[in-house]
Amino acid sequence: AQKVTQAQTEISVVEKEDVTLDCVYETRDTTYYLFWYKQPPSGELVFLIRRNSFDEQNEISGRYSWNFQKSTSSFNFTITASQVVDSAVYFCARISSGSARQLTFGSGTQLTVLP
Amino acid sequence: GAGVSQSPSNKVTEKGKDVELRCDPISGHTALYWYRQSLGQGLEFLIYFQGNSAPDKSGLPSDRFSAERTGGSVSTLTIQRTQQEDSAVYLCASSLGGSGVQYEQYFGPGTRLTVT
Numbered sequence: 001a002q003k004v005t006q007a008q009t010e011i012s013v014v015e016k017e018d019v020t021l022d023c024v025y026e027t028r029d030t031t032y033y034l035f036w037y038k039q040p041p042s043g044e045l046v047f048l049i050r051r052n053s054f055d056e057q058n059e060i061s062g063r064y065s066w067n068f069q070k071s072t073s074s075f076n077f078t079i080t081a082s083q084v085v086d087s088a089v090y091f092c093a094r095i096s097s098g099s100a101r102q103l104t105f106g107s108g109t110q111l112t113v114l115p
Numbered sequence: 116g117a118g119v120s121q122s123p124s125n126k127v128t129e130k131g132k133d134v135e136l137r138c139d140p141i142s143g144h145t146a147l148y149w150y151r152q153s154l155g156q157g158l159e160f161l162i163y164f165q166g167n168s169a170p171d172k173s174g175l176p177s178d179r180f181s182a183e184r185t186g187g188s189v190s191t192l193t194i195q196r197t198q199q200e201d202s203a204v205y206l207c208a209s210s211l212g213g214s215g216v217q218y219e220q221y222f223g224p225g226t227r228l229t230v231t
Contacts, residue, residue, distance in 0.1 A: 047222075102150075103220060
């Protein structure tokens with residue numbers, strides 16, 4: 001299987017700090033899709049963003065931004081001016097085009113934002 | 116609109132018993148997925164249904180696990196002769212499906228299964 005690696009197991013920041021969550025993926029495919037999901041303490045996985053392999057434009061949504069770099073096989077996620085409500089486990093995931101449609105997840109990064 | 120729903124939210128069962136977990140996908144979503152989340156193994160794919168096609172069962176860990184999807188909507192995951200290592204949160208997800216584009220998957224709240 002083509003792996004997704006989230007090397008940061010846990011990150012702790014103080015409210016209002018910026019924080020970047022790293023994601024590195026393996027791929028042998030030309031076309032693939034990358035995702036970020038948030039899992040708050042309530043447990044439900046919440047979809048944040050999907051990115052196609054042929055679209056390297058960075059994206060910003062409010063305090064969230066994503067940096068996709070095919071040259072380094074990375075899809076990093078930055079939260080600006082973090083808030084306590086951002087505390088959650090964040091998962092990066094990928095799918096290849098083709099017959100295998102399941103998400104391959106990274107191991108997740110536990111983000112704790114302290115007041 | 117309504118999201119993915121799963122029942123029960125919690126299930127405690129004795130080793131050796133069978134259990135059934137239910138998933139109701141988002142209306143109009145043709146693709147349905149089951150995943151398992153456990154401390155040691157992270158998030159693992161179990162099975163995938165797309166429309167009327169044969170399901171992709173490649174992630175099922177043993178023949179004690181099976182799933183069906185009736186009428187292209189509700190799905191049931193069955194675990195026979197449960198073992199303690201089956202204890203996990205079982206997550207269902209659905210998406211628009213289709214070919215060529217990998218739509219985002221929307222997850223239900225999960226069923227926490229504890230095998231004693």
